[in-house]
Amino acid sequence: MDLETETLCPDAAGLARAAALLRTGALVAFPTETVYGLGGDARSDLAVARIFEAKGRPRFNPLIVHLPDLAAARAIARFDDHALRLAAAFWPGPLTLVLPLRPDAGISELVTAGLDTVAIRVPAHPVAQALLRAFGGPLAAPSANPSGRVSPTCAAHVIEGLGGRIAAVVDGGACGVGVESTILALNPPTLLRPGGLPAEALEQALGQPLATGGDAARPSAPGQLESHYAPGATVQLAMTQASADAVWIGFGPDCAGADLNLSATGDLVEAAANLFAMLRNADRIAKATGKARIALAPVPDHGLGRAINDRLRRAAAPRP
Template identity: 65%
Template sequence: MTDTPMAKLRHDPNGIAQAARLLRDGRLVAFPTETVYGLGADATNDRAVAEIYAAKGRPSFNPLIVHVADGEAATRLCHFNADADRLSGAFWPGALTLVLPLRADAGISKLVTAGLDTLAVRVPDHPVAHDFLRAFKGPIAAPSANPSGRVSPTTAAHVEAGLGNRIAGLVDGGACPVGLESTIVACVEQPALLRAGGIPTEALEACLGQPLLIAEDPATPTAPGQLASHYAPHGAVRLNATSVEVGETLLGFGRVDVPLNLSPTGDLTEAAANLFKHLHALDAMGVTKIAVSPIPDHGLGQAINDRLRRAAAPRP
């Protein structure tokens, strides 16, 4: 817990400057990206990065994503190959994280990489994140700004409810437009999908001209979001529900007449943007059993189903 109240900061020059000062002082600052709110720390400061793990209650073997202002900054941290060049050129800034070999002189805390010789890095596409990175003038380690394993935050209110007494500052940039974490692709050897996310797999494969390998081991994560149980609301989750059992509340999709519907029209982009918001709403309602309508497993539906499967997994 912090010894001073969390500073609520606006997206204006004064607020961004204060956020950057807090980061330089080794403090934690939450800020919005187009995907979800991130919990930022100076990626070169061991103690500050350790504070991320402590604030979130996050396992130290689970690596963090580093956010940078532009592709040039990323090349100073990592070695890029032709596949990484192609993907970053097409999707940065945006909801794509690349896992790349770490340069020996990058200066990134080993706590960020969980001791691995690779780094997860991305260039976010959000005006607040962009201004924050420019003001800080360095790499920012930033996992989602929520207690580990719980529902990711897509508004400042979500962050304050989950971590408000554990961080120094929060920049309010409104609701996150994508609403799902970034897609993660490793470009070390053959490109491999480590986590489905805000950019559909089909778009990445079209850019590369080849299919992505599927590389995932929940026991030894090489990137964020690979733990078997993750993104979990307080209530138990049952997937692919075509009926509602006693005591359940339905999280709908498509032509289902319920108060909480990811997208009544079956729009996967709308569903992705609403997923974490609706899970937070179910928590606020005190729901103990959640049934979820079937979600098509293509495009952004792949990422939505990934989050829901992890939310429904047995809790550690």
């Protein structure tokens, strides 16, 4: 595959060009508030197959469908009272709901990996919203990076990983949240992937604790594979001091000697926004200095820290 990947401005002309490319079955990356997504027409088997091809993604891993509003989402999935309550509270925003697929939804079976459920969300980013409305249909959009690698939070990251493999990227600047959406299944409410919306906020809205679960061997939503989000260097967790053979990423003010720091003040929001870009930077430093490992300081496991630690555990998992 050898395409000339266009970089488009997020203005009317750029969005019109992006929508026109999507209508032909081509792939266009675009910013969301979480990370950049790799968009393709969710109704087209060809477009969705191209997403898997470009990413080198396992065919059994489902994709998230992005929609402009609740009305468009209800045309694709069945909503119960819990789902409607969560949509009213958190959409648009970094929440993905896994819901029963309507038989007449018109979504490619490649999107759902043959399941009778579909993962959907309404992004808050103004560029994502404008593109969805310009295109006029549902977009399947996993993160715009090679499968299993570090997710992209700016257009340059997309080009670095997928340049020459996709038609275009709409450059909307850096993503504000920096980690992917939280994924929730219902009946019972089950956290499938921690993400940009803290689980505590969901529990408060629902008035009950969330179950946790998911089968890494047969995912029902994205981001459940055991090895995922991995840089080139080996990742080591819970490193509390610098080491001569590792690039050390610290967290908080007590990490003197760290090569990088997710947040020098210990701010989990800042750390989440910096996570993927910092893993990429650490990987570059490791290659330049001949170090084989990236080590990370402990991150508190609450709020957005749960999402950060989930990504780091997957980055550190044995590679397939």
